[in-house]
Amino acid sequence: MRVALRIAALSSMTLLAACALPRSGPNKNEIYKGSVDRGGNTHVLFVNDHVARASSYTPSYGFGSDFLSAGTVGADEIRPGDVLGLTIWENVDDGLLASMGQSNTPLQELQVDSGGYIFVPYAGRVRAAGNTPDELRQIITRQLETQTPDPQVTVTRVAGNGATVSVMGKVGGQGVYPIERPTRTLSAMLAQAGGVAIDPEVAVVTVKRGNNTGRVWLRDLYANPRNDVALRPGDVILVEEDQRSFTALGALGGQTKVPLGSEEINAIEAIAMVGGLSSNLADPTGVFVLRNEPQSVARNVLGRDVYGDQRMAYVLDLTRPNGLFLARDFLIRDGDTVYVTEAPYVQWQKTLGAITGSASTANSLSSLGN
Incomplete structure (x- = not known):
């Protein structure tokens, strides 16, 4: 009876430990199960020279x-909202605008309306916007010279709030x-x-x-x-x-969101920026870069027609002869997730630890039963 109790306790604890072992995320096989080839919606691709070249698209800043x-x-061009000052001289003693005994008439703070016009007495509504002060001076002079002999006009910009x-x-x-x-x-x-x-x-x-x-x-x-x-x-x-960044997860030296900065960053640099692979946990054959790829880039990478953005999981195997070179050529983009799986032996060690711990717990229970 006691032996059966020990075995039952040990079995249940081992099963529980195997089902609920702590880990940093999915393993390689779990990611592969979500591939398009297995009925999922993610294209899982091993990075080779073609994939590295075809996916090297980097959105750039610039002006159209x-x-x-x-x-x-033009610095002198008058615009709606500008405030102008006019002074008009008339070559007569009793002019249209000037007061008795005065030879000039100042018209201050004439604001150019939203349509680009100002109002000048005896010249009417005059279009100011689009003209320089000198051009406007000539327009007003022509409007007034039919009504007063030899008028002289000056135009100045009092304020340039229109531009x-x-x-x-x-x-x-x-x-x-x-x-x-x-x-x-x-x-x-x-x-x-x-x-x-x-x-x-x-x-x-x-x-x-x-x-x-x-x-x-x-x-x-x-x-x-x-x-x-x-x-x-x-x-x-x-x-x-700049708000561009990538996220680092899994068996790395750090798990965080990392700013990209103004430089192009490759996969090797991205891993180094968070402390590299964890020597106690990481599987160098399971370095993944996850992203949503634009349609045009996805077509170049896959070599066939696809429609709309595509979920891509790029696999970098750093143990291959040219694995480090391929990772160096593979560019990281804004919004990428760099994820490193744990080595298989890590889960095995955790399982053994869980079993060992479960056995100790079972012996403790047996002792309590005695």
């Missing part, structure tokens, strides 16, 4: 042709800034706003213009003059720290 082809805004951009995010001074002669390009406007307030190596600059958006690394903005795009009234400039 609509940004790159835009010319600089502004908004600068936000990690800059020295957020705010609304006018587009002036020294600040007609992106880099000049950032300097006007006090420069970036974060590490330039991870700073990303986004420009939103209507429905279009362009994005560039700060270092690429200064390295390539083409990226120093001309600004337009109403542009929104946002400076922020």
